[in-house]
Amino acid sequence: MGIFYNFPAEKDMQCDVKLFASEKIYDEIEDTALNQLLSAATLPGVTAVVGMPDLHQGYGLPIGGVMACSTDGPVSPGAVGFDINCGVRLIRTGMQADEIEGRRQEILRMLSGTVPAGLGEGSSLNFSRSEFREVLAYGVSALPGLGLAPADAGQNCENEGFMAGADPDSVPGKAVNRGIDQLNSLGSGNHFVELQVVASTDDNLPLNEGELVIMLHTGSRGLGHEVCKNYSQQAKDKAHKYNLKFPRKNLAYFPGQSSEAEHYLKAMRCAANFAYANRELLMRNLEETWREYFPHSRLELFYDHAHNIARRETHVIEGEEREVLIHRKGATHLPPDGIALIPGSMGTASYVGLSMNSEQTGLSLESVAHGAGRKMSRTQAKKTISYDRHRQSMGEVKSTSSSGENILDESPLAYKEISDVISSLTRSNLAYPAARLKPLVVLKG
Numbered sequence: 001m002g003i004f005y006n007f008p009a010e011k012d013m014q015c016d017v018k019l020f021a022s023e024k025i026y027d028e029i030e031d032t033a034l035n036q037l038l039s040a041a042t043l044p045g046v047t048a049v050v051g052m053p054d055l056h057q058g059y060g061l062p063i064g065g066v067m068a069c070s071t072d073g074p075v076s077p078g079a080v081g082f083d084i085n086c087g088v089r090l091i092r093t094g095m096q097a098d099e100i101e102g103r104r105q106e107i108l109r110m111l112s113g114t115v116p117a118g119l120g121e122g123s124s125l126n127f128s129r130s131e132f133r134e135v136l137a138y139g140v141s142a143l144p145g146l147g148l149a150p151a152d153a154g155q156n157c158e159n160e161g162f163m164a165g166a167d168p169d170s171v172p173g174k175a176v177n178r179g180i181d182q183l184n185s186l187g188s189g190n191h192f193v194e195l196q197v198v199a200s201t202d203d204n205l206p207l208n209e210g211e212l213v214i215m216l217h218t219g220s221r222g223l224g225h226e227v228c229k230n231y232s233q234q235a236k237d238k239a240h241k242y243n244l245k246f247p248r249k250n251l252a253y254f255p256g257q258s259s260e261a262e263h264y265l266k267a268m269r270c271a272a273n274f275a276y277a278n279r280e281l282l283m284r285n286l287e288e289t290w291r292e293y294f295p296h297s298r299l300e301l302f303y304d305h306a307h308n309i310a311r312r313e314t315h316v317i318e319g320e321e322r323e324v325l326i327h328r329k330g331a332t333h334l335p336p337d338g339i340a341l342i343p344g345s346m347g348t349a350s351y352v353g354l355s356m357n358s359e360q361t362g363l364s365l366e367s368v369a370h371g372a373g374r375k376m377s378r379t380q381a382k383k384t385i386s387y388d389r390h391r392q393s394m395g396e397v398k399s400t401s402s403s404g405e406n407i408l409d410e411s412p413l414a415y416k417e418i419s420d421v422i423s424s425l426t427r428s429n430l431a432y433p434a435a436r437l438k439p440l441v442v443l444k445g
């Protein structure tokens, strides 16, 4: 029996809440985050709520939170979050990591010169309105037709890089205006491009020890942000129309069958498609310059998936097979036999996890942690982490931030120990670490 904490339904709670964490990780979780998770269970129509070991405080639903709702139950923009389809992509290079030894600083400069990154930084591509709508509607599958990606671009990507049921007409004008110049850009802060070496791997993965891989972390930029902001505000404003009371204002929701809920989901899928396409375009953009440096290298997608998204899925909940809307906020879908990319921090290891296909896989709504998770808030990190301690925690890793700001709030010291999070997942029978990736060069947004 894998470990998890069960909080039985009491008072207004509609269902139990399960938290998948070791004792050590559990002790580190702030009450505010846990209370946010418990609040989610009070929404009428919620059928299951699950927390991951990287749980920390978020907007409405905590990061590391998963909420399943019946089809006529809540649809909550805040429970998906601002960076819709923020996600991770892992790219193989066909190179050995020792080929970049002695050139790390040079390659870091190449990355900062090549990857459009930083707050508000635009893209080098100019999309017409109609091309942009194609991307919103069809994600990665729109790119080959626009001459921006090879025909098989969706291969090895979750959902083939495309969520059906997206309608660009549901996306607020302001979101389109912000997004159109940002498609093919990394963004700021926590987003990154990182060169890593495969430090260890098991036979269940095609990776080789010593291989050089590239991990990319970004999402839907200003477009997703505006979609969340706009619809979250609408949900608050329309509470009286549907006679709803929210346990927390940022958990505001629309009733499942309402027209507003449908509009939000159609817009959210557009943002998801933007993000899948954004990660693909960033990879293609980098590939051009990369091949000038390493002509023998081929960039090949290993896997790409979302960690902020709502999806209709079928799960067995309390013994009954049910169609539900799963909100995952800072949590990754890991179906049986599936792969999960689990970043740690810019100074520690990241992992490729594989499903343990256990009873807990179902209980977790097929979810795992999306990373190490924050140990402290950005403000707290900037206040308490000294530059010296931060440098020490980075070891030999070469890093820079395109925003040019000090990045103490992104320091490895601001995040939980990834090894604790991974061992929580393994002890809970959810995922085991099939490969361990070590950072060499990091460009932060």
Ligand code: 5GP
Residues within 6 Å of the ligand: 054, 063, 086, 190, 192, 194, 215, 330, 343, 344, 345, 346, 347, 349, 350, 370, 371, 372, 373, 374, 410, 415, 439, 442, 444
């Ligand atoms: P989030 O999407 O919540 O901002 O971040 C996802 C996870 O990525 C974090 O919980 C953290 O564990 C991890 N992470 C943040 N920055 C970096 C980085 O620069 N490199 C790597 N490998 N992981 C990071």
Ligand code: MN
Residues within 6 Å of the ligand: 083, 086, 087, 191, 218, 219
């Ligand atoms: Mn993000």
Ligand code: MN
Residues within 6 Å of the ligand: 086, 087, 217, 307
């Ligand atoms: Mn993210």
